[in-house]
Amino acid sequence: MNWKMSRIVRTVTNFLIVPIIVFGIYLVLHGHLTPGGGFQGGAVIASSTALLIIAYGTLGEHEKDLSSVEALGLTLFILIALLGIGTTMFYNFLAGAGGVFGGTIPEGINPGYINTGGTIPLMNIFVGLEVTAALSLIIWMMSKETFVINSEKKEVKD
Amino acid sequence: MRKAIAVLALLILFVFLAMGAIEMRPFGEPEETEMDDYFLYDEEEGSQAHNHVNNVVTAVLFDYRGLDTLGEATILFAAVSGVLTVLRELKKEGGKDD
Numbered sequence: 001m002n003w004k005m006s007r008i009v010r011t012v013t014n015f016l017i018v019p020i021i022v023f024g025i026y027l028v029l030h031g032h033l034t035p036g037g038g039f040q041g042g043a044v045i046a047s048s049t050a051l052l053i054i055a056y057g058t059l060g061e062h063e064k065d066l067s068s069v070e071a072l073g074l075t076l077f078i079l080i081a082l083l084g085i086g087t088t089m090f091y092n093f094l095a096g097a098g099g100v101f102g103g104t105i106p107e108g109i110n111p112g113y114i115n116t117g118g119t120i121p122l123m124n125i126f127v128g129l130e131v132t133a134a135l136s137l138i139i140w141m142m143s144k145e146t147f148v149i150n151s152e153k154k155e156v157k158d
Numbered sequence: 159m160r161k162a163i164a165v166l167a168l169l170i171l172f173v174f175l176a177m178g179a180i181e182m183r184p185f186g187e188p189e190e191t192e193m194d195d196y197f198l199y200d201e202e203e204g205s206q207a208h209n210h211v212n213n214v215v216t217a218v219l220f221d222y223r224g225l226d227t228l229g230e231a232t233i234l235f236a237a238v239s240g241v242l243t244v245l246r247e248l249k250k251e252g253g254k255d256d
């Protein structure tokens with residue numbers, strides 16, 4: 001596809017893409033403190049891909065890289081789940097143990113501390129990675145036009 | 159006639175919404191805290207003591223019912239596999255296939 005939207009739309013897209021991605025990353029990283037989490041944050045980040053594709057028409061031919069990102073996210077998620085297999089699968093072995101995401105929180109109402117939660121923030125990050133890659137990949141693949149015309153390479157006349 | 163019905167419906171709806179807004183509790187002061195005491199602050203089974211997480215929903219999603227989340231992620235993976243399979247680029251060999 002060789003068409004783009006107007007310069008106004010593309011400029012506004014360039015400005016909006018940063019807050020959208022930052023908000024998605026915030027949703028993923030604060031999944032254990034506020035409403036949100038891996039799925040929602042990943043969907044928000046994937047919406048930035050949709051915005052880019054709508055504004056610019058195409059993003060190129062590198063969509064196969066996203067496939068490996070998605071597989072990596074899912075594999076790491078299962079790996080974290082299996083690391084607690086000593087007790088049971090999905091055992092939260094990092095919670096309260098100190099170290100990365102192992103902080104303890106005081107009883108009662110508190111403002112929320114990001115270094116808590118054990119494996120839950122890690123799983124949020126990996127699920128966010130997977131959802132981002134998966135939804136972006138679906139949007140990207142469906143936006144390409146080479147697949148509509150079966151096997152022959154269509155010569156784009158513009 | 160249709161306008162009269164629309165205005166009447168709007169008025170009734172407005173009255174109910176205004177009643178709800180007037181009776182609303184103040185912001186940040188929950189009426190019932192028994193659920194918080196049970197799910198969050200309980201010293202043995204609450205999610206603050208048990209999982210060190212403030213967000214009970216996340217604790218349920220990624221800890222207690224992590225297998226459920228794994229299923230969701232797998233469904234997404236399968237969906238992407240299906241899209242990649244259906245929309246893959248076919249290579250023509252010999253030109254006799256279609």
